[in-house]
Amino acid sequence: MKKAVIFTALCAVILVLFVSCGSGNSLKRFNFTYPLDVHAYISFDGRDYEADITVDDESNIRISFSSPDNLKNTVLEMKNGECFLNVSGITLPITDGGYSSENGLLIIRHVFSLSHKNYTDASVIKDGGVKYCVENYTVKAGKISVFFASDKPIPDKISAVLNGHEIEIVIVNE
Secondary structure (H helix, E strand, O other): OHHHHHHHHHHHHHHHHHOOOOOOOOOOOOOOOOOEEEEEEEEEOOEEEEEEEEEEEOOEEEEEEEEOHHHOOOEEEEEOOEEEEEEOOEEEEEOOOOHHHHHOHHHHHHHHOOOHHHEEEEEEEEEOOEEEEEEEEEEOOEEEEEEEOOOOOOOOEEEEEEOOEEEEEEEOOO
16 A cells, blocks of 8 residues: 555656646746847726737836727836826826836736746646646736747737736737
């Protein structure tokens, strides 16, 4: 009986070491390099947006909206921790005491600043007929799941709950 338990435990350890997400023998361990430019569909607390996102680091992000129509050509930006809104060539500072950076769309900067130290676990799931490698991360603001359906270095989608806000980002770079 004791040998069977040891054998089962050994098999489990070997399985954990060699199971992979995707076709390689190791996890992708999602890690962006800067500057990063992506085009994405964003769902933030049930509201939908389309935007180009440029991230230089965690305190420098630029979100240029393509839709909805009332935000088209509007840019939401954080430079060195300060927030700005650019509409029709006019740049306005956002002086809300940090609310927009920690509870508005600028909070997605945390999604693009993950590192190996934030990694918690990974699994393989099937969603809508698509097989994904899902890597999970924990950051100060909450939890982030990164979905890979292929061997591309950029994930297909990212979902997160950050400071109580539900976020899904579908990256559509070609």
